[in-house]
Amino acid sequence: MNENSIERLSKYKSSLQKLKTLGFLKVFSDNLADALGIQSAQVRKDFSLFGISGKKRGGYNVEDLLTSINTILGKDRIENVIIVGCGNIGIALMNYRGFVREKIKIIAGFDIDPSRMAKVEKIPIYTMEKLKDFIHAESVKIAIIAVPDIAAQRVADLLISYGIKGILNFAPIKLKSQGEVVINNVDLIQEIEKVIYYANAMDDDNGKES
Amino acid sequence: MNENSIERLSKYKSSLQKLKTLGFLKVFSDNLADALGIQSAQVRKDFSLFGISGKKRGGYNVEDLLTSINTILGKDRIENVIIVGCGNIGIALMNYRGFVREKIKIIAGFDIDPSRMAKVEKIPIYTMEKLKDFIHAESVKIAIIAVPDIAAQRVADLLISYGIKGILNFAPIKLKSQGEVVINNVDLIQEIEKVIYYANAMDDDNGKES
């Protein structure tokens, strides 16, 4: 139930979806381990942690396993999500095809400047004034923040006060959560800095070798 | 030198930049620990790991610390980066202001469909045919992949064969790296699934309590 095991669950799901498409009926912990580049014991440990069991000698039924994982990840139904901040990143996420495939539905965008409306197909964009009523009317639980960093904490506080339970934050600032809410900060700068660091470190190593 | 310590280095940097703006001259491990929500021992351990030292009783000099961290993260100069795939996410990244501030310069985009050119200011977009020559001519070491998942592995293999050393991948597929290259996979689906899982888990807990 730690963060890593949740992430792996998400990866198992994606592997299993491909196996299902290919017509596979069963799968062994060893296969999934290979797909993720981990040990088979890890796979079995993860499953046992979430109460998923297979058949000794017979492995796991692909269909059943997928159903179990989807239930755990809350993917047995469509999740309605809103996006606050309709700049480049917000708009890109609205148009992102991958979400639809995973039963994640962006049902509205919010922005201080409603003139951006033209850019997106089929997803309405409202002014910030509508935020509160919309969240209540649609019982929205999950929101994506894609506003500039200076506005991010204020938007987060608003969302939390309106009853949002989970936030995915793209603003380059670590949001502090007060109360019963999950905040996942995606820091693009940090991600590319990691790449740059390791790429440089690798080059340095090569320099030493030669 | 593990992945977590690199990530923290990136966060220290961002805290230090703010402190510098505010005119702070020195900082204690305790201050940085508070800012990141970790223990001060962790901060000192990280610094000692990277050979950064402070003054007993006097803490760390903000300016010097920032310089040291920037050098380690390779941020003492502008890093030229290219983006392959100029769909919504690619374009959003090209327009992302945060990169400029961090000395990350997107110098070109590449796409099979060059008609997208109109959308971005000042960053040229070329056809895939120009990729090889451009990488060689400009000695590009870092690339961002923002193509659809089916094309991602092929693009990655191309980039690697052209000498790219670090890849930040936004396609929802775990790329396999052969050889001397760093690949950092940013999986947006996975990030939002984590939020949904924890938000649901939190709601379930509340249900039990009441």
Added chain:
DNA sequence: TAGATTGTTAATCGATTAACAATC
């Protein structure tokens, strides 16, 4: 000097992995 903070060592904690009995 007395007090505060670093730098490092040792202890703790938690996650991964190895190993193997159970069993299909």
Added chain:
DNA sequence: TAGATTGTTAATCGATTAACAATC
């Protein structure tokens, strides 16, 4: 049955934290 795979326990590994001597 013999062989293969799960599920779980115990061992290992690595990262975080506590503690404290050194010292400014």
